[in-house]
Amino acid sequence: EAEVAQSPRYKITEKSQAVAFWCDPISGHATLYWYRQILGQGPELLVQFQDESVVDDSQLPKDRFSAERLKGVDSTLKIQPAELGDSAMYLCASSQETGLNTEAFFGQGTRLTVV
Amino acid sequence: GNSVTQMEGPVTLSEEAFLTINCTYTATGYPSLFWYVQYPGEGLQLLLKATKADDKGSNKGFEATYRKETTSFHLEKGSVQVSDSAVYFCALREREAGNMLTFGGGTRLMVKP
Numbered sequence: 001e002a003e004v005a006q007s008p009r010y011k012i013t014e015k016s017q018a019v020a021f022w023c024d025p026i027s028g029h030a031t032l033y034w035y036r037q038i039l040g041q042g043p044e045l046l047v048q049f050q051d052e053s054v055v056d057d058s059q060l061p062k063d064r065f066s067a068e069r070l071k072g073v074d075s076t077l078k079i080q081p082a083e084l085g086d087s088a089m090y091l092c093a094s095s096q097e098t099g100l101n102t103e104a105f106f107g108q109g110t111r112l113t114v115v
Numbered sequence: 116g117n118s119v120t121q122m123e124g125p126v127t128l129s130e131e132a133f134l135t136i137n138c139t140y141t142a143t144g145y146p147s148l149f150w151y152v153q154y155p156g157e158g159l160q161l162l163l164k165a166t167k168a169d170d171k172g173s174n175k176g177f178e179a180t181y182r183k184e185t186t187s188f189h190l191e192k193g194s195v196q197v198s199d200s201a202v203y204f205c206a207l208r209e210r211e212a213g214n215m216l217t218f219g220g221g222t223r224l225m226v227k228p
Binding site for chain 1: 119121146147149151156157158159160161164166204206208209210213214215216217218219220221
């Protein structure tokens with residue numbers, strides 16, 4: 001069964017260090033999303049790609065976060081420098097399109113702990 | 116802007132009890148509504164959805180009816196099982212917001228044998 005792959009599953013990093021997360025969406029899915037889920041809260045969209053283009057990054061803290069999807073397939077989310085408040089689960093999702101009724105498929109996430 | 120509000124958890128029930136998790140939303144137009152479930156250690160999975168007023172989504176014994184007059188999409192199940200223990204997220208997509216998927220804060224359900 002096709003699934004969204006994320007790595008690593010867990011990451012511990014010291015504050016002020018750089019950290020990167022990787023996501024491989026379901027084959028053929030043009031839309032890719034990165035969400036941040038703080039413990040006890042719902043996911044919040046950080047960035048949305050349509051193929052290789054950013055569609056929405058209005059909630060991405062651009063002074064320290066960056067995201068790319070160079071070939072329109074897999075994607076990398078980077079944080080530099082990491083801060084204590086960045087500790088959260090980072091979820092990647094993909095969908096075939098961005099229609100009103102479209103289901104988004106989620107990966108298992110990367111749990112980041114900044115110490 | 117859009118928002119989704121869910122009842123705070125955790126909700127603790129005994130096996131075979133009736134479940135209701137409340138969800139209300141704020142939207143400009145006519146959103147599509149979703150319930151996602153997150154089992155321990157796993158990613159979010161779509162549980163059910165409804166795309167217009169009075170539609171009922173259903174799956175695995177769970178149901179939710181799109182109520183436009185009360186802007187609600189409450190999740191129900193007649194008889195919960197231990198295996199239903201998870202976190203449940205209500206979400207919406209609205210065309211006026213670029214079809215962005217917006218989530219509520221989640222409700223943890225714990226079912227005891």
